Amino acid sequence: MAAGVSITAEEVCKCAITSWYKDFRDVTITSKFIPLTDAFTKYLLGDGGDVGLVLPKECSLANVIGDSDSTDSSVSWDDDDDDGIEPPSFPNTVEAIMMAITELGGAVFPKLNWSSPRDATWVAIGNTLRCTCPSDVILLLKSSDFVMHDLSRVGEYCGLDQTLVPPGGFSLCLRRWVPINPSGEFRCFVKDSQLIGVSQRDTSGCYPHLLSIKDQLMTEVVHFFSSNLLKKFLVKSFVFDVYRRGQADYQLIDINPFGDMTDPLLFSWSELCKLSLDQELPIVRLVEHAFHTIQPSDLIGCRLPKECSQLVNGDDDYVEKFVELCKSARDDIIAQHEKIDNTTPNNTTADTQ
Known part of the structure; x- marks a missing residue:
């Protein structure tokens, strides 16, 4: 847990969509x-x-x-492939x-x-x-x-x-289902009922058009928070995600706990905890230069098989098991070839004797 941040079970439960949806159905999906x-x-x-x-x-x-248009008939969907699993x-x-x-x-x-x-x-x-x-x-x-x-x-x-x-x-x-342009998503941080920070939601992209409306974004998000969440969501510290559909037109996407359970994106939790409540307006943080502030997608590791991630991350136990598995597979292949060589009949003909 980040220093100075504590989350109660009650706060986490209030951030579940099943808890808050009814109160905010008019401003969410x-x-x-x-x-x-x-x-x-x-x-x-x-x-x-x-x-x-x-x-x-x-x-x-x-x-x-x-909705797939695939017509590949080479894929087998036979019941024999399920190993008898019901x-x-x-x-x-x-x-x-x-x-x-x-x-x-x-x-x-x-x-x-x-x-x-x-x-x-x-x-x-x-x-x-x-x-x-x-x-x-x-x-x-x-x-x-x-x-x-x-x-x-x-x-x-x-x-x-x-x-x-x-x-x-x-x-x-x-x-x-609502198509969402990732440049319009923002994560907003509320500490002790005060909006202290706003971060671009997609940290893997740089959107130059956002830089020219940075002050406008701040004003719009503050207005959305004050009008819809400040006195209605009864948790003092929390995080909410919004989508900007157009000028001053925002939609609530999600509400999350204020703490390690939630990704701080372009901030850090230690930084957010230290931000003064005396500031009148929140800090708005955007990806401003692709060559030095852009971050890789937080889902990049999910696109690889678990075994690949374990190997790349140097999991010693898994590397050792993987090496042993490769050796065992090699030995099995050699044994199979030797068995084939020993059981193959001599097909030599008289013409070659």
């Missing part, structure tokens, strides 16, 4: 909520055993393919997801109480969080470490050694 059953939660966590990525049987092949069944959850997608216009953005599966876009068709069927949604949820964190480790930030379950339990939130 239209959403539907589906309570998660214990069985479905255990399925997402893999508590039923290490069976890999197996979608519920209600998710048909047509759902998996979604797909789980969640008819009520799958039906509820399908109904919500339809009611929200045919495309949605999924998240749980706190996090979205944005670390799992690599597994989705088109590398996007845009979902048009239950299979799209469940595939992202099942593939996401962020989702696993929501379900099992959020309590760590509050000093708890157990899972933090929000009021009403875990829920799947499906939000109407």
Whole structure:
């Protein structure tokens, strides 16, 4: 935890979208909520055993393919490839997801109480969080470490050694799909009911047009905060994300705890904690020069297989296991070739004798 920052379980729970959505529905994206059953939660966590990525049987092949135009007939979808694994069944959850997608216009953005599966876009068709069927949604949820964190480790930030379950339990939130230009997203930091900092949300991009309206952005964000959040969200310190759709036209995207659970982006938590509350206006921080302030995407590590990250990061235990695995595979291949050589009949003909 950053020095001087403490987060209570109550504050974390109030930042869950299931807690704040009703009060801010007029200034945020239209959403539907589906309570998660214990069985479905255990399925997402893999508590039923290490069976890999197996979608519920209600998710048909047509759902998996979604909007893909692929006609590659070389891909095998035979049942023989599943090693006899029986797909789980969640008819009520799958039906509820399908109904919500339809009611929200045919495309949605999924998240749980706190996090979205944005670390799992690599597994989705088109590398996007845009979902048009239950299979799209469940595939992202099942593939996401962020989702696993929501379900099992959020309590760590509050000093708890157990899972933090929000009021009403875990829920799947499906939000109407809205195309968002990353240059219009901003993260805003509130300490003791005062807006102290605003950061460009996409730290991997430099958007020169923002520099010319920096003061205007500050004024607009302060107005949005004062008009919509200051006296309505009853937590003294928190972080909120907004999207600028146009001049003085903002939409609330998310609310997060003020602390290590949330990425400070172009700030640091130690810096934010030291900012004086005497300042009248917040500090607005943008990526101003691509060649020295631009930061790599925080999701870059999610695009590699876990094993590659372990090797690159020099995980000694894993490197040793990987070397042993390679040696074992080499020995197996040599043994197979020797077996073939010993069992191959002599086909030499009389003409060559």
